[in-house]
Amino acid sequence: MWYDDSKIGNILDCINPPIKESFPVKCPVCGKKEGHLYFHRYEKNGIRGGIWTWCSACKCSEHASGWAPQWWDNLEAISFERLASMPDYLEENKDCIDEWVNKLLFLNFNKI
Numbered sequence: 001m002w003y004d005d006s007k008i009g010n011i012l013d014c015i016n017p018p019i020k021e022s023f024p025v026k027c028p029v030c031g032k033k034e035g036h037l038y039f040h041r042y043e044k045n046g047i048r049g050g051i052w053t054w055c056s057a058c059k060c061s062e063h064a065s066g067w068a069p070q071w072w073d074n075l076e077a078i079s080f081e082r083l084a085s086m087p088d089y090l091e092e093n094k095d096c097i098d099e100w101v102n103k104l105l106f107l108n109f110n111k112i
């Protein structure tokens with residue numbers, strides 16, 4: 001089962017330049033390198049979106065509605081209909097999500 005700890009949201013610090021770590025990143029709760037992040041932009045070119053941060057090791061997760069960064073593009077393989085507050089579906093797709101986030105970070109910050 002997933003549990004909520006707002007510290008997991010500190011994963012968001014990893015996408016602020018300078019980018020020092022590629023995904024999966026070190027989990028702010030348990031310290032294992034299994035931290036993930038996903039955004040979903042609700043409308044093309046809109047800023048509003050959903051944010052998920054979670055750790056595959058300690059099963060800590062947090063989901064909020066808020067914003068997606070300007071450089072964010074939704075991953076085509078992720079179906080909006082299957083997104084829920086608990087990250088089970090995202091966890092199943094974590095490898096392609098991490099690869100996608102790393103690619104976007106590289107394209108936008110030329111790092112990693």
Ligand SMILES: [Zn+2]
Pocket residue numbers: 027028029030031032055056057058059060
């Ligand atoms: Zn953890």
